[in-house]
Amino acid sequence: MKTKNIKGQYSVLEYVFLSLFIIAIIIGLMFFLTIWSSIQFGAESMKTEWDRALWLGQYVQNIPLLVKETGMFDDGKLTALASMGPSKACEYLESLAGPDFFMELRILDGNETQINCTWQNYPDCNYWEFCKNTGKKKKKFYTLPVNVYRRIGFKLQETTTGRTDIGILKAGVY
Amino acid sequence: MNAEKNHEKAQASIIMIVLVLIIFAGLALFLLSFAKTMSQEDYMSTYVNSLLLSIMRTDTGYLDSDCRLVSDAISCSFFSTGLVCRDSEITCDSLAYRKVEEYINRTIKKGFRYFFSVTPEGFVARSSSGEPIKFEIGDSKLKSEKTEKWSANQRIMKATATGQYSLKVQLVIAVKK
Numbered sequence: 532m533k534t535k536n537i538k539g540q541y542s543v544l545e546y547v548f549l550s551l552f553i554i555a556i557i558i559g560l561m562f563f564l565t566i567w568s569s570i571q572f573g574a575e576s577m578k579t580e581w582d583r584a585l586w587l588g589q590y591v592q593n594i595p596l597l598v599k600e601t602g603m604f605d606d607g608k609l610t611a612l613a614s615m616g617p618s619k620a621c622e623y624l625e626s627l628a629g630p631d632f633f634m635e636l637r638i639l640d641g642n643e644t645q646i647n648c649t650w651q652n653y654p655d656c657n658y659w660e661f662c663k664n665t666g667k668k669k670k671k672f673y674t675l676p677v678n679v680y681r682r683i684g685f686k687l688q689e690t691t692t693g694r695t696d697i698g699i700l701k702a703g704v705y
Numbered sequence: 706m707n708a709e710k711n712h713e714k715a716q717a718s719i720i721m722i723v724l725v726l727i728i729f730a731g732l733a734l735f736l737l738s739f740a741k742t743m744s745q746e747d748y749m750s751t752y753v754n755s756l757l758l759s760i761m762r763t764d765t766g767y768l769d770s771d772c773r774l775v776s777d778a779i780s781c782s783f784f785s786t787g788l789v790c791r792d793s794e795i796t797c798d799s800l801a802y803r804k805v806e807e808y809i810n811r812t813i814k815k816g817f818r819y820f821f822s823v824t825p826e827g828f829v830a831r832s833s834s835g836e837p838i839k840f841e842i843g844d845s846k847l848k849s850e851k852t853e854k855w856s857a858n859q860r861i862m863k864a865t866a867t868g869q870y871s872l873k874v875q876l877v878i879a880v881k882k
Contacts, residue, residue: 545718556725563733585748602758639811673748676759676812685768695774697763697808 672703
């Protein structure tokens with residue numbers, strides 16, 4: 532009799548544990564789906580930021596304020612904008628490209644030294660940067676090869692003539 | 706005998722629990738594999754097209770109109786083979802080779818290999834010795850290799866007294882093995 536009672540209790544316990552286990556699985560599944568949704572949302576948000584960074588890299592190559600033609604920046608225009616001062620220049624660009632945007636442009640002239648362009652050293656310089664805020668958090672950017680039209684490219688005996696160099700554009704978002 | 710039956714039941718329960726856990730983990734992995742990350746395709750396509758266009762539009766350093774831009778020097782290699790650039794001792798085909806190689810090596814991302822080729826379309830350009838002109842720089846295996854690669858194409862058109870001709874310029878890049 533006692534043995535039968537114990538056996539009965541074990542059977543009931545077995546079903547109780549099984550039910551608890553199934554409930555635990557269901558709760559686990561619910562948690563997992565919630566976490567997965569937030570991962571998906573985060574991934575979509577990151578993808579949107581990367582897409583914006585790529586769009587900016589293509590967009591700045593068409594802004595008349597900076598370029599001579601698509602994909603060809605004008606060094607005179609870049610220097611003029613840079614000479615407005617970092618915050619004014621950034622404000623101007625952000626009004627076109629949106630907030631949290633930055634760009635750098637470096638001419639690959641074989642010179643290892645990076646020389647920031649100002650009116651004082653123009654045209655003997657090879658680098659421009661806009662909205663570069665080193666204090667901000669991680670940035671997402673793309674690099675693209677571009678051309679830079681140097682207005683004073685070739686210095687001839689009595690005159691100067693333009694020259695097209697190759698450079699790297701780094702444009703992105705914070 | 707009853708003890709044995711209980712053991713079997715317990716073992717069956719454990720196996721069932723393990724199976725459910727495996728299915729659960731498998732489901733989690735399956736769903737996670739669909740979590741979207743950044744797509745590189747759009748970027749790489751833009752990158753290779755920008756690289757090719759930028760190289761072709763860059764000045765070579767010579768002011769002669771046949772040698773001024775990289776695209777001029779390439780065109781000269783096919784239509785005026787052996788022409789020496791003004792105020793220099795370099796021929797336009799040597800200049801084209803040198804400048805294309807120099808600019809690609811200076812600009813291309815680290816860890817990438819490339820293959821640059823120029824092909825006449827609808828005609829055969831021959832050198833002074835009668836050999837068909839071949840303009841290829843870089844890893845030629847990339848042309849036929851079945852690997853993930855990105856390519857860009859441009860055309861150089863030339864109108865002459867005998868008609869209009871075009872050269873197909875192609876740049877293919879891939880990650881180094």
